[in-house]
Amino acid sequence: MNESMHVVACAHGTDDQDGQRAVDCLRAEVADLSRRRGIDVRMHEAYVDVQGPRLDDVLASLPVGERAVVLPLLLSTGHHTQVDIRRAVRSRPGTLAAAPVGPDRRLAVLLAERLAQAGLDDGDRVVLASAGTRVARGTEEVVQMAAWLGEELGRPVTAAFGAAAEPHVRDAVRHHRAQGGRRVFLASYLLAPGFFHNLLTRSGADVVTSPLLPSGLVAECAVDRLAEVLHLASHEDS
Known part of the structure:
Protein backbone atom coordinates (compact mmCIF):
# COMPACT_ATOMS: atom_id res chain seq x y z
CA MET A 1 0.00 0.00 0.00
CA PRO A 103 -13.18 -4.50 20.05
CA ASP A 104 -10.42 -6.84 18.91
CA ARG A 105 -9.79 -10.39 20.04
CA ARG A 106 -6.09 -9.64 20.48
CA LEU A 107 -7.00 -7.24 23.26
CA ALA A 108 -8.58 -10.15 25.14
CA VAL A 109 -5.22 -11.92 24.99
CA LEU A 110 -3.56 -8.79 26.37
CA LEU A 111 -6.16 -8.50 29.15
CA ALA A 112 -5.55 -12.13 30.09
CA GLU A 113 -1.83 -11.40 30.29
CA ARG A 114 -2.47 -8.43 32.57
CA LEU A 115 -4.59 -10.62 34.86
CA ALA A 116 -1.90 -13.31 34.98
CA GLN A 117 0.70 -10.68 35.84
CA ALA A 118 -1.58 -9.48 38.66
CA GLY A 119 -1.77 -12.99 40.14
CA LEU A 120 -5.18 -14.28 39.00
CA ASP A 121 -5.84 -17.71 40.49
CA ASP A 122 -8.51 -20.42 40.47
CA GLY A 123 -11.62 -19.27 42.29
CA ASP A 124 -11.04 -15.57 41.65
CA ARG A 125 -13.89 -13.64 40.00
CA VAL A 126 -13.20 -11.38 37.01
CA VAL A 127 -14.93 -8.17 35.94
CA LEU A 128 -14.03 -6.41 32.70
CA ALA A 129 -14.18 -2.71 33.60
CA SER A 130 -14.80 -0.14 30.87
CA ALA A 131 -15.31 3.62 31.08
CA GLY A 132 -18.89 3.28 29.82
CA THR A 133 -21.14 4.84 27.20
CA ARG A 134 -24.83 5.46 26.53
CA VAL A 135 -24.35 4.28 22.95
CA ALA A 136 -25.82 0.78 22.73
CA ARG A 137 -23.27 -0.41 20.18
CA GLY A 138 -20.42 0.58 22.47
CA THR A 139 -21.93 -1.33 25.38
CA GLU A 140 -22.37 -4.39 23.15
CA GLU A 141 -18.72 -4.15 22.13
CA VAL A 142 -17.60 -4.26 25.76
CA VAL A 143 -19.85 -7.27 26.39
CA GLN A 144 -18.19 -8.94 23.39
CA MET A 145 -14.76 -8.21 24.86
CA ALA A 146 -15.86 -9.76 28.16
CA ALA A 147 -16.97 -12.90 26.30
CA TRP A 148 -13.65 -13.15 24.47
CA LEU A 149 -11.75 -12.64 27.71
CA GLY A 150 -13.86 -15.36 29.32
CA GLU A 151 -12.84 -17.73 26.52
CA GLU A 152 -9.19 -16.86 27.09
CA LEU A 153 -9.49 -17.48 30.83
CA GLY A 154 -11.88 -20.43 30.75
CA ARG A 155 -14.26 -18.78 33.21
CA PRO A 156 -17.16 -16.28 33.11
CA VAL A 157 -16.29 -12.60 32.92
CA THR A 158 -18.75 -9.83 33.79
CA ALA A 159 -18.78 -6.63 31.75
CA ALA A 160 -19.17 -3.49 33.91
CA PHE A 161 -18.85 0.25 33.48
CA GLY A 162 -17.51 3.25 35.32
CA ALA A 163 -20.34 5.50 34.11
CA ALA A 164 -23.31 5.81 31.73
CA ALA A 165 -24.13 2.08 31.44
CA GLU A 166 -25.11 -0.79 33.71
CA PRO A 167 -23.95 -2.63 35.68
CA HIS A 168 -21.69 -0.13 37.41
CA VAL A 169 -18.29 -1.49 38.35
CA ARG A 170 -19.00 -1.10 42.08
CA ASP A 171 -22.26 -3.06 41.74
CA ALA A 172 -20.53 -5.84 39.82
CA VAL A 173 -17.90 -6.10 42.56
CA ARG A 174 -20.61 -6.25 45.25
CA HIS A 175 -22.44 -8.94 43.28
CA HIS A 176 -19.36 -11.15 43.15
CA ARG A 177 -18.71 -10.59 46.84
CA ALA A 178 -22.22 -11.87 47.57
CA GLN A 179 -21.65 -14.92 45.36
CA GLY A 180 -18.49 -15.90 47.19
CA GLY A 181 -15.12 -16.50 45.66
CA ARG A 182 -11.71 -15.76 47.00
CA ARG A 183 -11.02 -12.43 45.32
CA VAL A 184 -12.54 -10.04 42.77
CA PHE A 185 -10.24 -8.89 39.97
CA LEU A 186 -10.97 -5.89 37.76
CA ALA A 187 -9.50 -6.19 34.28
CA SER A 188 -8.98 -2.56 33.32
CA TYR A 189 -10.30 -2.13 29.78
CA LEU A 190 -8.75 1.33 29.52
CA LEU A 191 -5.84 2.50 27.45
CA ALA A 192 -3.92 4.49 30.03
CA PRO A 193 -3.89 5.87 33.58
CA GLY A 194 -6.31 8.69 34.26
CA PHE A 195 -9.68 9.57 35.74
CA PHE A 196 -11.49 6.33 35.00
CA HIS A 197 -8.63 4.07 36.06
CA ASN A 198 -8.48 5.95 39.36
CA LEU A 199 -12.20 5.21 39.81
CA LEU A 200 -11.50 1.51 39.43
CA THR A 201 -9.03 1.59 42.28
CA ARG A 202 -11.84 2.82 44.55
CA SER A 203 -14.40 0.22 43.47
CA GLY A 204 -13.80 -2.26 46.30
CA ALA A 205 -12.10 -4.91 44.14
CA ASP A 206 -9.18 -6.87 45.54
CA VAL A 207 -7.01 -6.32 42.48
CA VAL A 208 -7.16 -3.87 39.57
CA THR A 209 -4.94 -4.65 36.60
CA SER A 210 -2.86 -1.99 34.90
CA PRO A 211 -4.27 -0.34 31.75
CA LEU A 212 -3.56 -1.82 28.34
CA LEU A 213 -0.68 0.52 27.55
CA PRO A 214 2.17 0.06 27.07
Missing part, protein backbone atom coordinates in the same frame (compact mmCIF):
# COMPACT_ATOMS: atom_id res chain seq x y z
CA ASN A 2 1.48 3.31 -1.00
CA GLU A 3 -0.72 5.95 0.59
CA SER A 4 0.58 9.34 1.66
CA MET A 5 -1.80 11.25 3.86
CA HIS A 6 -2.43 13.05 7.09
CA VAL A 7 -3.40 10.76 9.97
CA VAL A 8 -4.92 12.49 12.97
CA ALA A 9 -4.55 10.16 15.96
CA CYS A 10 -7.38 11.34 18.19
CA ALA A 11 -7.41 10.33 21.86
CA HIS A 12 -9.79 11.27 24.67
CA GLY A 13 -7.31 13.35 26.65
CA THR A 14 -6.27 13.24 30.30
CA ASP A 15 -4.71 15.38 33.03
CA ASP A 16 -2.67 12.39 34.18
CA GLN A 17 0.95 12.81 33.05
CA ASP A 18 1.58 9.05 32.93
CA GLY A 19 -1.53 8.71 30.79
CA GLN A 20 -0.35 11.48 28.48
CA ARG A 21 3.05 9.81 28.04
CA ALA A 22 1.41 6.44 27.34
CA VAL A 23 -0.76 7.90 24.57
CA ASP A 24 2.20 9.83 23.12
CA CYS A 25 4.16 6.57 22.92
CA LEU A 26 1.20 4.81 21.30
CA ARG A 27 0.95 7.52 18.66
CA ALA A 28 4.65 7.16 17.87
CA GLU A 29 4.32 3.36 17.67
CA VAL A 30 1.36 3.68 15.31
CA ALA A 31 3.31 6.02 13.03
CA ASP A 32 6.35 3.74 12.98
CA LEU A 33 4.36 0.55 12.40
CA SER A 34 2.27 2.22 9.69
CA ARG A 35 5.38 3.18 7.75
CA ARG A 36 6.87 -0.29 8.16
CA ARG A 37 3.64 -1.66 6.67
CA GLY A 38 3.89 0.66 3.69
CA ILE A 39 1.44 3.36 4.78
CA ASP A 40 3.12 6.74 4.33
CA VAL A 41 1.63 8.82 7.16
CA ARG A 42 2.06 12.35 8.40
CA MET A 43 0.94 11.93 11.99
CA HIS A 44 -0.90 14.59 14.00
CA GLU A 45 -2.16 14.48 17.59
CA ALA A 46 -5.62 15.60 18.64
CA TYR A 47 -8.10 15.18 21.51
CA VAL A 48 -11.83 15.32 22.07
CA ASP A 49 -11.68 16.36 25.74
CA VAL A 50 -9.39 17.68 28.51
CA GLN A 51 -6.28 18.24 26.37
CA GLY A 52 -5.38 20.23 23.28
CA PRO A 53 -5.04 20.48 20.39
CA ARG A 54 -8.72 19.82 19.76
CA LEU A 55 -9.71 17.66 16.81
CA ASP A 56 -11.68 20.39 15.03
CA ASP A 57 -8.72 22.75 15.15
CA VAL A 58 -6.26 20.15 13.85
CA LEU A 59 -8.47 19.26 10.89
CA ALA A 60 -9.03 22.93 10.09
CA SER A 61 -5.26 23.48 10.00
CA LEU A 62 -4.58 20.80 7.37
CA PRO A 63 -3.97 21.89 3.76
CA VAL A 64 -7.13 22.08 1.69
CA GLY A 65 -7.47 19.26 -0.82
CA GLU A 66 -5.12 16.82 0.94
CA ARG A 67 -6.56 13.55 2.23
CA ALA A 68 -6.79 12.87 5.94
CA VAL A 69 -7.91 10.07 8.22
CA VAL A 70 -9.01 10.47 11.82
CA LEU A 71 -7.78 7.43 13.75
CA PRO A 72 -9.60 7.17 17.11
CA LEU A 73 -7.26 6.04 19.90
CA LEU A 74 -10.35 4.85 21.73
CA LEU A 75 -11.41 1.34 22.69
CA SER A 76 -15.03 1.30 21.60
CA THR A 77 -17.89 3.14 19.93
CA GLY A 78 -19.33 5.98 21.97
CA HIS A 79 -20.34 9.63 22.02
CA HIS A 80 -16.88 10.76 20.95
CA THR A 81 -16.85 8.53 17.86
CA GLN A 82 -20.51 8.96 16.94
CA VAL A 83 -20.79 12.70 17.59
CA ASP A 84 -17.48 14.54 18.06
CA ILE A 85 -15.37 12.68 15.52
CA ARG A 86 -18.18 12.21 13.00
CA ARG A 87 -19.01 15.94 13.11
CA ALA A 88 -15.36 16.93 12.71
CA VAL A 89 -14.86 14.58 9.77
CA ARG A 90 -17.95 15.90 7.99
CA SER A 91 -16.65 19.45 8.38
CA ARG A 92 -13.65 18.80 6.14
CA PRO A 93 -13.96 17.36 2.62
CA GLY A 94 -11.62 14.47 1.89
CA THR A 95 -11.50 13.28 5.49
CA LEU A 96 -12.25 9.74 6.61
CA ALA A 97 -12.77 8.20 10.04
CA ALA A 98 -11.31 4.84 11.00
CA ALA A 99 -12.96 2.57 13.54
CA PRO A 100 -11.87 2.61 17.20
CA VAL A 101 -9.04 0.34 18.32
CA GLY A 102 -11.47 -2.19 19.82
CA SER A 215 1.71 -2.76 24.58
CA GLY A 216 2.66 -3.22 20.96
CA LEU A 217 -0.59 -5.14 20.47
CA VAL A 218 -2.61 -1.94 20.86
CA ALA A 219 -0.57 -0.26 18.11
CA GLU A 220 -1.09 -3.28 15.85
CA CYS A 221 -4.85 -3.08 16.34
CA ALA A 222 -4.84 0.67 15.61
CA VAL A 223 -2.81 0.26 12.42
CA ASP A 224 -5.19 -2.47 11.29
CA ARG A 225 -8.10 -0.04 11.72
CA LEU A 226 -6.19 2.50 9.62
CA ALA A 227 -5.43 -0.07 6.92
CA GLU A 228 -9.09 -1.15 6.86
CA VAL A 229 -10.46 2.33 6.18
CA LEU A 230 -7.82 2.98 3.51
CA HIS A 231 -8.63 -0.34 1.82
CA LEU A 232 -12.33 0.51 1.84
CA ALA A 233 -11.66 3.99 0.45
CA SER A 234 -9.49 2.60 -2.36
CA HIS A 235 -12.30 0.28 -3.45
CA GLU A 236 -14.83 3.13 -3.38
CA ASP A 237 -12.50 5.27 -5.52
CA SER A 238 -11.92 2.55 -8.12
Whole structure:
Protein backbone atom coordinates (compact mmCIF):
# COMPACT_ATOMS: atom_id res chain seq x y z
CA MET A 1 0.00 0.00 0.00
CA ASN A 2 1.48 3.31 -1.00
CA GLU A 3 -0.72 5.95 0.59
CA SER A 4 0.58 9.34 1.66
CA MET A 5 -1.80 11.25 3.86
CA HIS A 6 -2.43 13.05 7.09
CA VAL A 7 -3.40 10.76 9.97
CA VAL A 8 -4.92 12.49 12.97
CA ALA A 9 -4.55 10.16 15.96
CA CYS A 10 -7.38 11.34 18.19
CA ALA A 11 -7.41 10.33 21.86
CA HIS A 12 -9.79 11.27 24.67
CA GLY A 13 -7.31 13.35 26.65
CA THR A 14 -6.27 13.24 30.30
CA ASP A 15 -4.71 15.38 33.03
CA ASP A 16 -2.67 12.39 34.18
CA GLN A 17 0.95 12.81 33.05
CA ASP A 18 1.58 9.05 32.93
CA GLY A 19 -1.53 8.71 30.79
CA GLN A 20 -0.35 11.48 28.48
CA ARG A 21 3.05 9.81 28.04
CA ALA A 22 1.41 6.44 27.34
CA VAL A 23 -0.76 7.90 24.57
CA ASP A 24 2.20 9.83 23.12
CA CYS A 25 4.16 6.57 22.92
CA LEU A 26 1.20 4.81 21.30
CA ARG A 27 0.95 7.52 18.66
CA ALA A 28 4.65 7.16 17.87
CA GLU A 29 4.32 3.36 17.67
CA VAL A 30 1.36 3.68 15.31
CA ALA A 31 3.31 6.02 13.03
CA ASP A 32 6.35 3.74 12.98
CA LEU A 33 4.36 0.55 12.40
CA SER A 34 2.27 2.22 9.69
CA ARG A 35 5.38 3.18 7.75
CA ARG A 36 6.87 -0.29 8.16
CA ARG A 37 3.64 -1.66 6.67
CA GLY A 38 3.89 0.66 3.69
CA ILE A 39 1.44 3.36 4.78
CA ASP A 40 3.12 6.74 4.33
CA VAL A 41 1.63 8.82 7.16
CA ARG A 42 2.06 12.35 8.40
CA MET A 43 0.94 11.93 11.99
CA HIS A 44 -0.90 14.59 14.00
CA GLU A 45 -2.16 14.48 17.59
CA ALA A 46 -5.62 15.60 18.64
CA TYR A 47 -8.10 15.18 21.51
CA VAL A 48 -11.83 15.32 22.07
CA ASP A 49 -11.68 16.36 25.74
CA VAL A 50 -9.39 17.68 28.51
CA GLN A 51 -6.28 18.24 26.37
CA GLY A 52 -5.38 20.23 23.28
CA PRO A 53 -5.04 20.48 20.39
CA ARG A 54 -8.72 19.82 19.76
CA LEU A 55 -9.71 17.66 16.81
CA ASP A 56 -11.68 20.39 15.03
CA ASP A 57 -8.72 22.75 15.15
CA VAL A 58 -6.26 20.15 13.85
CA LEU A 59 -8.47 19.26 10.89
CA ALA A 60 -9.03 22.93 10.09
CA SER A 61 -5.26 23.48 10.00
CA LEU A 62 -4.58 20.80 7.37
CA PRO A 63 -3.97 21.89 3.76
CA VAL A 64 -7.13 22.08 1.69
CA GLY A 65 -7.47 19.26 -0.82
CA GLU A 66 -5.12 16.82 0.94
CA ARG A 67 -6.56 13.55 2.23
CA ALA A 68 -6.79 12.87 5.94
CA VAL A 69 -7.91 10.07 8.22
CA VAL A 70 -9.01 10.47 11.82
CA LEU A 71 -7.78 7.43 13.75
CA PRO A 72 -9.60 7.17 17.11
CA LEU A 73 -7.26 6.04 19.90
CA LEU A 74 -10.35 4.85 21.73
CA LEU A 75 -11.41 1.34 22.69
CA SER A 76 -15.03 1.30 21.60
CA THR A 77 -17.89 3.14 19.93
CA GLY A 78 -19.33 5.98 21.97
CA HIS A 79 -20.34 9.63 22.02
CA HIS A 80 -16.88 10.76 20.95
CA THR A 81 -16.85 8.53 17.86
CA GLN A 82 -20.51 8.96 16.94
CA VAL A 83 -20.79 12.70 17.59
CA ASP A 84 -17.48 14.54 18.06
CA ILE A 85 -15.37 12.68 15.52
CA ARG A 86 -18.18 12.21 13.00
CA ARG A 87 -19.01 15.94 13.11
CA ALA A 88 -15.36 16.93 12.71
CA VAL A 89 -14.86 14.58 9.77
CA ARG A 90 -17.95 15.90 7.99
CA SER A 91 -16.65 19.45 8.38
CA ARG A 92 -13.65 18.80 6.14
CA PRO A 93 -13.96 17.36 2.62
CA GLY A 94 -11.62 14.47 1.89
CA THR A 95 -11.50 13.28 5.49
CA LEU A 96 -12.25 9.74 6.61
CA ALA A 97 -12.77 8.20 10.04
CA ALA A 98 -11.31 4.84 11.00
CA ALA A 99 -12.96 2.57 13.54
CA PRO A 100 -11.87 2.61 17.20
CA VAL A 101 -9.04 0.34 18.32
CA GLY A 102 -11.47 -2.19 19.82
CA PRO A 103 -13.18 -4.50 20.05
CA ASP A 104 -10.42 -6.84 18.91
CA ARG A 105 -9.79 -10.39 20.04
CA ARG A 106 -6.09 -9.64 20.48
CA LEU A 107 -7.00 -7.24 23.26
CA ALA A 108 -8.58 -10.15 25.14
CA VAL A 109 -5.22 -11.92 24.99
CA LEU A 110 -3.56 -8.79 26.37
CA LEU A 111 -6.16 -8.50 29.15
CA ALA A 112 -5.55 -12.13 30.09
CA GLU A 113 -1.83 -11.40 30.29
CA ARG A 114 -2.47 -8.43 32.57
CA LEU A 115 -4.59 -10.62 34.86
CA ALA A 116 -1.90 -13.31 34.98
CA GLN A 117 0.70 -10.68 35.84
CA ALA A 118 -1.58 -9.48 38.66
CA GLY A 119 -1.77 -12.99 40.14
CA LEU A 120 -5.18 -14.28 39.00
CA ASP A 121 -5.84 -17.71 40.49
CA ASP A 122 -8.51 -20.42 40.47
CA GLY A 123 -11.62 -19.27 42.29
CA ASP A 124 -11.04 -15.57 41.65
CA ARG A 125 -13.89 -13.64 40.00
CA VAL A 126 -13.20 -11.38 37.01
CA VAL A 127 -14.93 -8.17 35.94
CA LEU A 128 -14.03 -6.41 32.70
CA ALA A 129 -14.18 -2.71 33.60
CA SER A 130 -14.80 -0.14 30.87
CA ALA A 131 -15.31 3.62 31.08
CA GLY A 132 -18.89 3.28 29.82
CA THR A 133 -21.14 4.84 27.20
CA ARG A 134 -24.83 5.46 26.53
CA VAL A 135 -24.35 4.28 22.95
CA ALA A 136 -25.82 0.78 22.73
CA ARG A 137 -23.27 -0.41 20.18
CA GLY A 138 -20.42 0.58 22.47
CA THR A 139 -21.93 -1.33 25.38
CA GLU A 140 -22.37 -4.39 23.15
CA GLU A 141 -18.72 -4.15 22.13
CA VAL A 142 -17.60 -4.26 25.76
CA VAL A 143 -19.85 -7.27 26.39
CA GLN A 144 -18.19 -8.94 23.39
CA MET A 145 -14.76 -8.21 24.86
CA ALA A 146 -15.86 -9.76 28.16
CA ALA A 147 -16.97 -12.90 26.30
CA TRP A 148 -13.65 -13.15 24.47
CA LEU A 149 -11.75 -12.64 27.71
CA GLY A 150 -13.86 -15.36 29.32
CA GLU A 151 -12.84 -17.73 26.52
CA GLU A 152 -9.19 -16.86 27.09
CA LEU A 153 -9.49 -17.48 30.83
CA GLY A 154 -11.88 -20.43 30.75
CA ARG A 155 -14.26 -18.78 33.21
CA PRO A 156 -17.16 -16.28 33.11
CA VAL A 157 -16.29 -12.60 32.92
CA THR A 158 -18.75 -9.83 33.79
CA ALA A 159 -18.78 -6.63 31.75
CA ALA A 160 -19.17 -3.49 33.91
CA PHE A 161 -18.85 0.25 33.48
CA GLY A 162 -17.51 3.25 35.32
CA ALA A 163 -20.34 5.50 34.11
CA ALA A 164 -23.31 5.81 31.73
CA ALA A 165 -24.13 2.08 31.44
CA GLU A 166 -25.11 -0.79 33.71
CA PRO A 167 -23.95 -2.63 35.68
CA HIS A 168 -21.69 -0.13 37.41
CA VAL A 169 -18.29 -1.49 38.35
CA ARG A 170 -19.00 -1.10 42.08
CA ASP A 171 -22.26 -3.06 41.74
CA ALA A 172 -20.53 -5.84 39.82
CA VAL A 173 -17.90 -6.10 42.56
CA ARG A 174 -20.61 -6.25 45.25
CA HIS A 175 -22.44 -8.94 43.28
CA HIS A 176 -19.36 -11.15 43.15
CA ARG A 177 -18.71 -10.59 46.84
CA ALA A 178 -22.22 -11.87 47.57
CA GLN A 179 -21.65 -14.92 45.36
CA GLY A 180 -18.49 -15.90 47.19
CA GLY A 181 -15.12 -16.50 45.66
CA ARG A 182 -11.71 -15.76 47.00
CA ARG A 183 -11.02 -12.43 45.32
CA VAL A 184 -12.54 -10.04 42.77
CA PHE A 185 -10.24 -8.89 39.97
CA LEU A 186 -10.97 -5.89 37.76
CA ALA A 187 -9.50 -6.19 34.28
CA SER A 188 -8.98 -2.56 33.32
CA TYR A 189 -10.30 -2.13 29.78
CA LEU A 190 -8.75 1.33 29.52
CA LEU A 191 -5.84 2.50 27.45
CA ALA A 192 -3.92 4.49 30.03
CA PRO A 193 -3.89 5.87 33.58
CA GLY A 194 -6.31 8.69 34.26
CA PHE A 195 -9.68 9.57 35.74
CA PHE A 196 -11.49 6.33 35.00
CA HIS A 197 -8.63 4.07 36.06
CA ASN A 198 -8.48 5.95 39.36
CA LEU A 199 -12.20 5.21 39.81
CA LEU A 200 -11.50 1.51 39.43
CA THR A 201 -9.03 1.59 42.28
CA ARG A 202 -11.84 2.82 44.55
CA SER A 203 -14.40 0.22 43.47
CA GLY A 204 -13.80 -2.26 46.30
CA ALA A 205 -12.10 -4.91 44.14
CA ASP A 206 -9.18 -6.87 45.54
CA VAL A 207 -7.01 -6.32 42.48
CA VAL A 208 -7.16 -3.87 39.57
CA THR A 209 -4.94 -4.65 36.60
CA SER A 210 -2.86 -1.99 34.90
CA PRO A 211 -4.27 -0.34 31.75
CA LEU A 212 -3.56 -1.82 28.34
CA LEU A 213 -0.68 0.52 27.55
CA PRO A 214 2.17 0.06 27.07
CA SER A 215 1.71 -2.76 24.58
CA GLY A 216 2.66 -3.22 20.96
CA LEU A 217 -0.59 -5.14 20.47
CA VAL A 218 -2.61 -1.94 20.86
CA ALA A 219 -0.57 -0.26 18.11
CA GLU A 220 -1.09 -3.28 15.85
CA CYS A 221 -4.85 -3.08 16.34
CA ALA A 222 -4.84 0.67 15.61
CA VAL A 223 -2.81 0.26 12.42
CA ASP A 224 -5.19 -2.47 11.29
CA ARG A 225 -8.10 -0.04 11.72
CA LEU A 226 -6.19 2.50 9.62
CA ALA A 227 -5.43 -0.07 6.92
CA GLU A 228 -9.09 -1.15 6.86
CA VAL A 229 -10.46 2.33 6.18
CA LEU A 230 -7.82 2.98 3.51
CA HIS A 231 -8.63 -0.34 1.82
CA LEU A 232 -12.33 0.51 1.84
CA ALA A 233 -11.66 3.99 0.45
CA SER A 234 -9.49 2.60 -2.36
CA HIS A 235 -12.30 0.28 -3.45
CA GLU A 236 -14.83 3.13 -3.38
CA ASP A 237 -12.50 5.27 -5.52
CA SER A 238 -11.92 2.55 -8.12
